[in-house]
Every structure is written in structure tokens, then in C-alpha cells.
Amino acid sequence: MSVDPSELKPFKSTQPGHSSLRQISEDAFYVVNEVVIKRLGHIPIHKGDFHLLPPKVQRFVAEKAELMRPRGIYICDGTQHEADEIIDKLVERGMLSPLKAYENNYICRTDPKDVARVESKTWMVTRDKYDTVCHTPDGVDPIMGHWMSPEDMSDELDSRFPGCMAGRIMYVVPFSMGPLGGPLSKIGVQLTDSNYVVISMRIMTRVTSEVFDIMGDQDFTRCIHSVGLPRPVKQKVINHWPCNPDRVFIAHRPPEREIWSFGSGYGGNSLLGKKCFALRIASNIAKDEGWLAEHMLIMGVSRPCGREHFIAAAFPSACGKTNLAMLQPTLPGWKVRCVGDDIAWMKFGADGRLYAINPEHGFFGVAPGTSDRTNPMAVATFQKDSIFTNVAETSDGHYYWEGLEDEIKDKNVEVTDWLGNPWKLGDAAPAAHPNSRFAAPARQCPIIHPDWESPQGVPIEAIIFGGRRPDGVPLVFETYGWNHGIYTGACLKSEATAAAEYKGKTVMHDPMAMRPFMGYNFGKYLDHWMKLNTAERKLPRIYHVNWFRKSRDTGKFLWPGFGDNIRVIDWIIRRLDGDVGIGQETPVGIVPTKGSLDLEGLGPVDWDELMSVPADYWKEDAVEVRKFIESQVGPDLPAPIRKEMDDQEARINAM
Ligand code: GTP
Ligand code: SPV
Ligand code: MN
Numbered sequence: 001m002s003v004d005p006s007e008l009k010p011f012k013s014t015q016p017g018h019s020s021l022r023q024i025s026e027d028a029f030y031v032v033n034e035v036v037i038k039r040l041g042h043i044p045i046h047k048g049d050f051h052l053l054p055p056k057v058q059r060f061v062a063e064k065a066e067l068m069r070p071r072g073i074y075i076c077d078g079t080q081h082e083a084d085e086i087i088d089k090l091v092e093r094g095m096l097s098p099l100k101a102y103e104n105n106y107i108c109r110t111d112p113k114d115v116a117r118v119e120s121k122t123w124m125v126t127r128d129k130y131d132t133v134c135h136t137p138d139g140v141d142p143i144m145g146h147w148m149s150p151e152d153m154s155d156e157l158d159s160r161f162p163g164c165m166a167g168r169i170m171y172v173v174p175f176s177m178g179p180l181g182g183p184l185s186k187i188g189v190q191l192t193d194s195n196y197v198v199i200s201m202r203i204m205t206r207v208t209s210e211v212f213d214i215m216g217d218q219d220f221t222r223c224i225h226s227v228g229l230p231r232p233v234k235q236k237v238i239n240h241w242p243c244n245p246d247r248v249f250i251a252h253r254p255p256e257r258e259i260w261s262f263g264s265g266y267g268g269n270s271l272l273g274k275k276c277f278a279l280r281i282a283s284n285i286a287k288d289e290g291w292l293a294e295h296m297l298i299m300g301v302s303r304p305c306g307r308e309h310f311i312a313a314a315f316p317s318a319c320g321k322t323n324l325a326m327l328q329p330t331l332p333g334w335k336v337r338c339v340g341d342d343i344a345w346m347k348f349g350a351d352g353r354l355y356a357i358n359p360e361h362g363f364f365g366v367a368p369g370t371s372d373r374t375n376p377m378a379v380a381t382f383q384k385d386s387i388f389t390n391v392a393e394t395s396d397g398h399y400y401w402e403g404l405e406d407e408i409k410d411k412n413v414e415v416t417d418w419l420g421n422p423w424k425l426g427d428a429a430p431a432a433h434p435n436s437r438f439a440a441p442a443r444q445c446p447i448i449h450p451d452w453e454s455p456q457g458v459p460i461e462a463i464i465f466g467g468r469r470p471d472g473v474p475l476v477f478e479t480y481g482w483n484h485g486i487y488t489g490a491c492l493k494s495e496a497t498a499a500a501e502y503k504g505k506t507v508m509h510d511p512m513a514m515r516p517f518m519g520y521n522f523g524k525y526l527d528h529w530m531k532l533n534t535a536e537r538k539l540p541r542i543y544h545v546n547w548f549r550k551s552r553d554t555g556k557f558l559w560p561g562f563g564d565n566i567r568v569i570d571w572i573i574r575r576l577d578g579d580v581g582i583g584q585e586t587p588v589g590i591v592p593t594k595g596s597l598d599l600e601g602l603g604p605v606d607w608d609e610l611m612s613v614p615a616d617y618w619k620e621d622a623v624e625v626r627k628f629i630e631s632q633v634g635p636d637l638p639a640p641i642r643k644e645m646d647d648q649e650a651r652i653n654a655m
Helices: 005-011 026-042 055-068 080-093 150-158 195-204 210-215 273-289 321-325 376-381 482-490 522-531 562-576 607-611 615-632 639-653
Strands: 045-047 072-075 096-098 106-108 122-125 169-177 186-192 221-226 249-253 258-262 292-294 297-302 308-314 335-340 344-348 354-357 362-366 387-389 392-394 437-441 458-466 476-478 493-495 507-509 541-545 583-585 590-592
Touching: 055 072, 055 169, 055 186, 055 210, 055 221, 080 096, 080 106, 080 195, 122 150, 150 249, 169 195, 169 210, 169 273, 186 195, 186 210, 186 273, 195 273, 195 362, 195 387, 195 437, 221 273, 249 273, 258 273, 273 292, 273 344, 273 522, 297 321, 297 458, 297 562, 308 562, 321 335, 321 362, 335 354, 362 376, 376 437, 458 482, 458 562, 476 562, 482 522, 482 541, 482 639, 522 639, 541 562, 615 639
Parallel strands: 045 072, 072 169, 106 387, 122 249, 186 221, 221 258, 308 458, 458 541
Antiparallel strands: 096 106, 169 186, 249 258, 292 344, 297 308, 297 335, 344 354, 354 458, 362 437, 387 437, 476 541, 476 590, 493 507, 583 590
């Protein structure tokens, strides 16, 4: 068989034009395969057997190897042995160092320029702009969805990816989001030149070569990641953390199920199974297949009588998902077990109930503020086999961050901050970066739910939305129904956090807690949610909570939060059970009647301020929200959701 030379053009990575996106056609592949492998001859396979990969994975690996030109290819199998080998190498090179007080815990410091997701450099690429963003008026930038044309993307890729892995190893990481082979699970293959990413992916997803065995006809999501610093390196590498902050670029091609990420090694920028796949790409798959991919924790709550209820909750980044998912109830007889702390994939079952899985395999949690007092179950989870990034460390081999002040027992212990400098209690700068995080295997959580890996998922009875709302928003309210719940989710707002590049404490819109993670046109997304409401289904009820309301007088939190949030969950479950007399209608939803929350054993709580729905606040809010919805969703807003807005505004204006 002869080879059509045009089929080989894409592999000339130096060629101008849209070479990064060129693919070998399916028919030509078997012919070209031989040639590709021959051409790969000078790229040694360091581990694994290229010939044993499914043909479509071979093609993916070969194409991208030709493009990025690594010095070797390493096909991961996900075993402990492999992880040990990589960790040893990272320790030897100084990128990781053991935290000696624990078993297999490591600390890693990034280049201080690479510490969080970079939303301004994260794009969705679709032929039609309005598949990604809503029709906004002239001069209004859409805040949900960040669109780029395929042509522009192609240029951006071509100016970055050709040769970008020179002198580095390209790891091939096969992974499953959700239990391997489960009906709600999906598979991906990530290529990366960062071995920190390899070991982090192994904690956060199910990395195993069995993915190749079960792949069959299934599609897989193609994840291409490079730290963007080919060797020989021109600039200085800081903290043994190669990256290229000025050139960061993260792009998603939903129809192609493809993710390209360049220049950053940290978090959601580089662990592509997480926000990129499990939210931005998966929400597109979910729309096509009739399910939901959401930024939600999943928890099982058992009451003193023994009955268990499953709840999903959507809070924006750094607003308390991990904390709520692992809540330690302060009410006697209650038990919470964690199914997931960040992402939920949910699909209605044949019995009409909504079933949720946690597609992840680990927790990538905010370190500062996590302590035995606030989240003892998270602390127990990361006592071994975990990676801590951008935290501080003590001279006796412990991790350290803001919130652990009381746990430094030996006051002579020395602290080294996240930048590697000596640090003392009382210093103005924080010891740990505010977005420093632990990556820990979910199975190590002492209260992980026995069904957390159930392939079918757990049945969700309530969905909670919430954010940091210092003013005006009551501790909890129930929405008036599915569409009102969707509208309430669409109006979600929160104070900005350290999880992304935003600074300061402004209250920002974060619809459905999905603003940074929207995979497609938000109006269509609302429509998709709405259409899940069919007669034979038992829809979860929708609630809104706010742990973060502050006293207008003292500026202090009005609610103790954390373990005491069980008191709110208790009220929600009693509402689900149809308890009468515990709810009172307000223009925004049903709030607890006075005395209907179990406050036994709590100090004084200013109930009236905590639960109030102030007319002045909500009238102003209604104007602001309408402006937001009109300008950001505009004509894409489904009519029934517009009706919810009109009705709610009328109720507020009648206050
Ligand atoms: P991401 O991982 O970024 O998605 O964050 P998250 O939503 O999982 O937030 P997390 O649980 O890590 O909490 C973030 C911060 O909120 C921490 O500093 C917590 O201590 C704080 N927090 C969580 N729950 C509560 C609460 O009920 N009350 C108060 N006041 N603070 C809370
Ligand atoms: C978030 O920002 O919501 C995170 C951290 O969970 S990251 O994985 O970096 O997106
Ligand atoms: Mn979290």
C-alpha cells in the first residue's frame, strides 16, 4: 500500500498554517500508522507498548508526539509502583519534598506566577459564537462562556504547541471519570509533560490502563497539556516548576471532545479531568445525552431515625462545598457521609429519580481554613498519600497554613512559608497562598459513603444553591418549584475568592456556581434544565442557603456555620417530608418560621436579622438582577424563566 504524502503534511510541526489541529483521516490511518510509528522511531517509548493501545489512541498519541516533539513517550498504567517511581524522581529533582511527619505526604511549591485558574485565558471554541455565549447587547462582554473562533484558536495553538515538549517526556495518562465502565462514567486520555500532573491526576481521577481495555467503540476526551517550556529552557525555572505564565492558553473544543492547555501546571488549568472535562466538556455531552454535569458536592445525610437522604449542593469556588460534604453534625444522632465534594454528574433513572455520581477520585481542597475545628474529616483524609501545593511547612515536618495557628504545639518550631522564606506568627503576609490546596484520595475520607463508587449513583432529593452573601440574603429558603429554583440558581452571586485571578471582596454573579465552567450558551443551559421536568419524574426540590451573612452592626458572621449547618439540613429534610408549619412565604422563597430551626445548644443567634428578607435590599437587587439577566442572557432566556423573574420582581415590589 502506498502512502499519500499529503497525509503526512500535518506532522511537519514547523510548517506554517493550522498544523496543530490537523489530523490523519480514519481511512488513511492504518496505512499511515506504520509510517507514523516509523517517524516516531526517534522518539523512544520509555514505558508501555504503543502497539497495544487502541488504534484511535495510537493515532492521538502519534499525531501529538509529532506536533510537540517530546524526547520520549511514557504510557502510564496507574499502578502504585509507577507512582512511587515518579514521586522518587520528583523528590530527587527537588520539585516535591516529603512532609516527614506523615506517611507519603509531599509538599510542592509552584512558580509564584502559577497559583490559580486563569479565567481570562480559558476559552470555548465553537464555529457559531452563540453556541458558547448568549446574545449580549453591543459593548457588553459575556461573563458566561469565553468564546474563540476555530481559526483564532488554531493560530494560538500553532504559536505554542509545535515542539513545546522538546527535551521532556510526554506522559500518556488514561483515566476514567466515574467508576470504570459505569453507565454514567466517561473516559479520557491526557497527554502531559508534567509528572506532577501525572501523580495529581492519579489522585484526582481513576488512572488505569484498563481504560484502554474497555474503550471499544466509546469516544474518549482528548486532553493535551504542556507546561509550555521546551528545553533548552531560556528563562529561569523557579522552584523546579516549569511553566510559561505569559503564554497560558486553555481551550476546549466541545464537539471534538478536546482540551488544549498550555503554560500552567496548577489545578484546574492542568488537571484536565476536573473543571475542563468534568464540567465544560461534560456539560456539552450532558446536554446532548439528557443529563447534568454540575459544580456540586454530593452528601448522604442520615437522621437519628436512620433514614438517609441524598443532597447535591452548588456553591461557587471556595464557598464551602468541601466543608459541607464532610460536615460533622453538632446535632446528636445525625450522620453525614460524603459522596463527592466538587462535581456531580446526574441523570434521571428509570424510576424517575435523579441519580448522581461523583466523577472524581480525590479531593483538591482549599488548604487555608481547613483544620480539626472546621473540617476534621478532610484533615483525616490527607494524613497520608497526599500532595500539598503552595502551603507552608514547619521544621518538624508538618504542613502549615492560616487556620492552624493553635496547632503549632511547640512554639519554637520554625515555619517556612509557601514562597520558601522564613515566616513567623504575626507576619503580615500569609504563610500559605490563599489558593493553596491538598490533593488527597477520596477513599481515605473516614466518612466516605459506602456507595460513593456505585456506578448507578445515589438518588438526589434536594439541590441547594448558595454563595457568600454578606448582606440581605437569609440563611435558608426553599424555592417555589423547579423553574423558580432554576431562576434562583441563575441569580446566584458570591463574594470573589482566591480560586481564580480575581482580587478583592466584590459580590459577583456566578449563575448556578458555573460561571467559570459554563460549557455552552447559558440560555440553552437553563432551557436544558427546564426540559428535564417531565411528568413521570420526581424532581428534587431546590433550596438556597447563605452561611455568610454578616451583622449590619458588628460585621460579624450571623451564623456559626460548619457543623451547625446540619440544623439547616434538618429543616430542609423536614420540608421534604412535608412537615407543616415550619415555612413562611416571602417574595424570594419559603424561609423557616421563627423557632422552626433546631438551635438547641447554640449560643445566641440573631434570628430576625439572620432570616430577614429586607425590602430595601431586595428592591435594589431586583433591579440589578434584571439588568444582569437582560444584558447577559437577553433573548436566550427561556420564556418560563423570564416569567419567574417577572413574578419575583412583582412580589418584591409589593413588599
Ligand atoms: P473549591 O474547592 O474552590 O470549589 O471550594 P469549596 O466550595 O469546596 O470551599 P471549601 O469547603 O474549601 O471552603 C472554603 C472556605 O470557606 C474555607 O476557608 C472554609 O473554612 C470556609 N467555610 C466553609 N464552610 C463555612 C461555613 O459554614 N461558615 C463559614 N463562615 N465559613 C465556611
Ligand atoms: C475551583 O476553583 O473551583 C477548584 C480549584 O476546585 S481548580 O481545580 O483549580 O479549578
Ligand atoms: Mn472544594
